[in-house]
Amino acid sequence: MTQRPNDRSDGLADRHVPDFQPVASEAATIHGPNVRITVLTPRVLRLEYDPTETFEDRPSQLVWYRDQPVPDFEVTRDEDRLVVETDTVELEYDHGTEEGFTGETLSVELADGTVWTYGDENEGNLGGALRTVDQVDGAAPLEDGLASREGWAVVDDTDRLVFGEDGWVQPRDAPEGYEDLYFFGDGTDYQARLTDFRSITGEVPMIPRWALGNWWSRYWEYSQTELRGVVEEFQQRDIPLSVAVIDMDWHVVENDYHDGWTGWTWNDEYFPDPAGFVEWLHDNDIRTTLNLHPAEGVHPHEAQYEDFATFMGIDPDSEEPVEFDASDPEFLRGYFDHLIDPMEDEEGIDFWWLDWQQWEESPEMDGLDPLWALNHLHSLDRTRTDKRPFIFSRWPGLGGHRYPIGFSGDAYISWESLRFQPHLTATSANVAYGWWSHDIGGHMGGEGDSREFAELYARWTQFGSLSPINRIHTTKHRFVDKRPWEFDGAISETLEDALTLRHELIPYLYTMAWRDHTESVPLVRPMYYHHPDAQAAYETVHQYYFGSELLAAPHLSERDDETNLARRSVWLPAGEWFDFFTGEYHEGERWLARYGDLDDLPVYAKAGAIVPMDADASGDADTPERLRIVAFPGADNTFELYEDDGTTMAHRDGAFASTELVQTFDGDRLTFEIDGADGDLSALPDEREYELVFRGVTEPASVDIEAPVDYETDYRTDEATLEVTFDPVAIETGLTVDVEAAEESLVDRRDRTSEHIEDLLWSFKTHVTVKESIFEDFEPDGIEWLADYVRPLTTAQLRALAETITGAGVDLLDHDGNERLVVWNPDDAPVSYRFSAWDWSDEPIWGTSESQRGDSPPFTVFDVTDPAVEGEVRLDYDDVFAATAVSSAPDEPEN
Numbered sequence: 059m060t061q062r063p064n065d066r067s068d069g070l071a072d073r074h075v076p077d078f079q080p081v082a083s084e085a086a087t088i089h090g091p092n093v094r095i096t097v098l099t100p101r102v103l104r105l106e107y108d109p110t111e112t113f114e115d116r117p118s119q120l121v122w123y124r125d126q127p128v129p130d131f132e133v134t135r136d137e138d139r140l141v142v143e144t145d146t147v148e149l150e151y152d153h154g155t156e157e158g159f160t161g162e163t164l165s166v167e168l169a170d171g172t173v174w175t176y177g178d179e180n181e182g183n184l185g186g187a188l189r190t191v192d193q194v195d196g197a198a199p200l201e202d203g204l205a206s207r208e209g210w211a212v213v214d215d216t217d218r219l220v221f222g223e224d225g226w227v228q229p230r231d232a233p234e235g236y237e238d239l240y241f242f243g244d245g246t247d248y249q250a251r252l253t254d255f256r257s258i259t260g261e262v263p264m265i266p267r268w269a270l271g272n273w274w275s276r277y278w279e280y281s282q283t284e285l286r287g288v289v290e291e292f293q294q295r296d297i298p299l300s301v302a303v304i305d306m307d308w309h310v311v312e313n314d315y316h317d318g319w320t321g322w323t324w325n326d327e328y329f330p331d332p333a334g335f336v337e338w339l340h341d342n343d344i345r346t347t348l349n350l351h352p353a354e355g356v357h358p359h360e361a362q363y364e365d366f367a368t369f370m371g372i373d374p375d376s377e378e379p380v381e382f383d384a385s386d387p388e389f390l391r392g393y394f395d396h397l398i399d400p401m402e403d404e405e406g407i408d409f410w411w412l413d414w415q416q417w418e419e420s421p422e423m424d425g426l427d428p429l430w431a432l433n434h435l436h437s438l439d440r441t442r443t444d445k446r447p448f449i450f451s452r453w454p455g456l457g458g459h460r461y462p463i464g465f466s467g468d469a470y471i472s473w474e475s476l477r478f479q480p481h482l483t484a485t486s487a488n489v490a491y492g493w494w495s496h497d498i499g500g501h502m503g504g505e506g507d508s509r510e511f512a513e514l515y516a517r518w519t520q521f522g523s524l525s526p527i528n529r530i531h532t533t534k535h536r537f538v539d540k541r542p543w544e545f546d547g548a549i550s551e552t553l554e555d556a557l558t559l560r561h562e563l564i565p566y567l568y569t570m571a572w573r574d575h576t577e578s579v580p581l582v583r584p585m586y587y588h589h590p591d592a593q594a595a596y597e598t599v600h601q602y603y604f605g606s607e608l609l610a611a612p613h614l615s616e617r618d619d620e621t622n623l624a625r626r627s628v629w630l631p632a633g634e635w636f637d638f639f640t641g642e643y644h645e646g647e648r649w650l651a652r653y654g655d656l657d658d659l660p661v662y663a664k665a666g667a668i669v670p671m672d673a674d675a676s677g678d679a680d681t682p683e684r685l686r687i688v689a690f691p692g693a694d695n696t697f698e699l700y701e702d703d704g705t706t707m708a709h710r711d712g713a714f715a716s717t718e719l720v721q722t723f724d725g726d727r728l729t730f731e732i733d734g735a736d737g738d739l740s741a742l743p744d745e746r747e748y749e750l751v752f753r754g755v756t757e758p759a760s761v762d763i764e765a766p767v768d769y770e771t772d773y774r775t776d777e778a779t780l781e782v783t784f785d786p787v788a789i790e791t792g793l794t795v796d797v798e799a800a801e802e803s804l805v806d807r808r809d810r811t812s813e814h815i816e817d818l819l820w821s822f823k824t825h826v827t828v829k830e831s832i833f834e835d836f837e838p839d840g841i842e843w844l845a846d847y848v849r850p851l852t853t854a855q856l857r858a859l860a861e862t863i864t865g866a867g868v869d870l871l872d873h874d875g876n877e878r879l880v881v882w883n884p885d886d887a888p889v890s891y892r893f894s895a896w897d898w899s900d901e902p903i904w905g906t907s908e909s910q911r912g913d914s915p916p917f918t919v920f921d922v923t924d925p926a927v928e929g930e931v932r933l934d935y936d937d938v939f940a941a942t943a944v945s946s947a948p949d950e951p952e953n
Contacts, residue, residue, distance in 0.1 A: 271300025
């Protein structure tokens with residue numbers, strides 16, 4: 059998205075036109091009768107059929123960079139056949155007929171033998187993103203993505219518009235029968251597919267650092283005094299905040315021309331001094347955005363009307379409206395020159411919330427989605443002042459990754475809606491869309507008492523702290539108030555902890571933003587990106603990789619009335635894992651049932667993980683003067699901490715710094731090196747304090763430190779944590795810590811089952827004498843003794859104890875409408891299962907049933923996706939008691 063220096067005189071300014079490279083090297087193209095094949099990468103082929111053989115070299119809305127390095131490939135021709143072969147794919151095209159691309163003429167074979175034939179349905183597609191969750195309570199259908207278990211994907215670019223000489227899009231005017239396809243044959247290397255896709259469509263811009271902090275948003279008629287009071291309350295309570303969203307009531311709503319959703323003129327009743335208010339926000343390290351609904355154009359009551367109408371050749375005295383027209387370059391130029399840019403320059407608006415909810419087609423140009431047009435142009439328009447491309451808008455389809463960030467829409471306040479958001483966020487990686495902003499806490503609706511809402515909000519905010527963007531939002535309703543201090547006790551504390559954690563994580567998150575920008579690796583990724591051959595990775599749609607070091611599995615269900623705890627199943631892939639907050643060790647390649655109170659936030663760090671954090675996260679989102687580095691034993695690792703000025707495009711010219719954090723692990727020894735910062739240090743403090751926190755380690759025999767400053771060490775046995783705190787040191791100075799174990803291993807692998815049992819008992823709703831007796835009788839090697847407590851304990855309580863002791867469990871996993879029943883037993887405990895299924899479609903009255911049983915395996919899954927099938931899995935824990943999981947019952951059959 060290179061900025062160009064000069065304005066165009068024939069429509070859009072040059073800054074609104076990307077630096078396209080749309081023409082592929084002639085050495086990468088193969089011509090045949092009415093066909094052109096372009097080898098873009100060893101795994102990506104452009105397939106064009108054109109009866110006129112003119113073909114298309116202009117950039118499309120989606121594909122901008124076809125001029126790629128030419129890969130090695132071979133071409134074989136005979137009278138009727140064309141074969142193109144790279145290291146990974148082999149295309150065969152039969153041009154002996156004049157039928158063009160058909161299932162009989164075109165196919166591609168992958169390296170593993172998989173064959174795609176033109177017209178094949180992609181049955182294994184893993185989904186992508188969606189335009190909006192408006193009007194949806196819970197899960198919503200996702201568009202197809204690029205990732206597929208079939209090993210291939212095809213993107214049809216035939217009908218997309220292309221950019222013309224005036225810098226704006228236009229129809230292709232292609233001949234009848236023309237086709238323009240992009241074939242991706244990366245197998246199940248999903249990350250490679252993202253890399254290939256972005257190489258031809260464009261990078262994800264580096265987002266501003268402040269966008270990673272907490273956002274406050276509410277659809278409300280805030281006055282500037284009221285909104286200032288909210289911001290000051292955050293500050294007084296040391297709750298970090300970086301963005302204040304001003305929803306649509308910033309502008310004049312009441313008018314004689316339309317329903318008021320569109321507006322460009324400040325409502326001086328609420329904002330008598332908008333520029334002064336925005337300046338105050340900036341002085342307090344808060345950025346702001348205004349909500350826009352541009353669909354109604356500009357009418358005579360707007361302050362900008364006279365100048366804009368004159369620019370468009372409309373007599374202002376006629377009071378004819380300036381109609382919104384995304385197809386007209388002149389209108390679009392005036393839109394920015396008369397509406398958008400002056401508000402940025404004069405009022406200091408930082409970015410725009412493009413809340414487009416109207417049509418998906420422009421009446422003036424077939425195929426032009428106004429949402430795409432606004433996203434594209436607003437994003438590029440920011441670069442006129444060296445700002446980074448950044449907007450807040452809805453998903454415009456493939457290619458939307460170039461226009462971060464996304465507004466997922468008006469979420470319902472419900473557990474079902476919360477449960478959908480982790481899946482949507484992770485799966486959107488399949489279309490390279492990594493920067494979602496959800497309505498944290500939900501936008502509208504909601505049932506239940508205040509306690510239920512408070513718990514839902516707390517869990518949603520915990521998820522928000524582990525999301526790409528954390529924006530608390532609420533609709534205009536007097537009985538929904540999400541200010542954290544308006545809740546009681548544990549809820550308020552949970553909210554504040556989650557919001558503080560969010561700002562603590564900014565150094566880590568910002569480095570992941572750089573990784574996404576430069577390496578095409580989204581912050582949030584589905585589990586199957588790293589484990590494509592593990593079936594479990596495709597079942598765990600509500601947990602995800604969170605950056606390079608962490609796995610997040612936030613609670614998504616309310617607490618049980620009898621255990622007073624929330625429960626969720628977690629799958630830990632092969633390897634060694636640690637609880638990020640407690641350092642508890644977990645062996646991988648296993649499932650577990652996690653129980654937790656409100657303060658429990660399931661986050662796991664891989665062995666060797668290194669996570670840099672802001673140790674003073676109560677204010678702004680700037681580069682920290684005190685850096686906490688949380689590290690875990692078990693493996694070697696290197697983490698490159700990325701830092702820059704946080705706002706400008708200077709990073710493109712190398713204006714950034716990196717600090718290398720290196721861990722070397724050898725069983726009973728660990729060496730950790732903090733190298734001096736390297737590069738452009740202008741945005742960094744001159745000195746920095748370091749807190750080096752090793753979690754999950756045994757008590758060391760020795761801690762040797764090389765440092766030119768004083769330091770302190772502290773080991774806490776209960777937390778299995780070693781902390782080394784350094785006095786301030788010059789940012790260019792390196793530090794080294796050597797830790798040697800007193801025992802055989804530095805990894806603390808102690809069994810914490812007894813601690814978990816005690817925690818469970820503290821939470822259970824049952825008599826204290828029963829709790830005491832259970833704790834005294836507890837045996838870690840079996841659960842026969844639990845038979846004595848079948849009467850005083852509920853099934854939920856017995857299940858929690860049995861799952862914690864044996865490691866065996868059962869759960870219903872909702873794939874957003876497609877349900878799976880899973881069973882796990884990684885330690886081969888004496889647990890048996892019985893799976894029963896009822897097919898209500900065969901016998902309308904009673905149905906037909908199937909049943910199977912046996913000893914519970916380490917992991918298995920029962921598919922009950924057929925809407926006519928109801929399934930149940932029963933686990934028998936050594937005949938002590940049984941736990942069950944039941945799929946949703948089908949609609950009652952008609953007699």
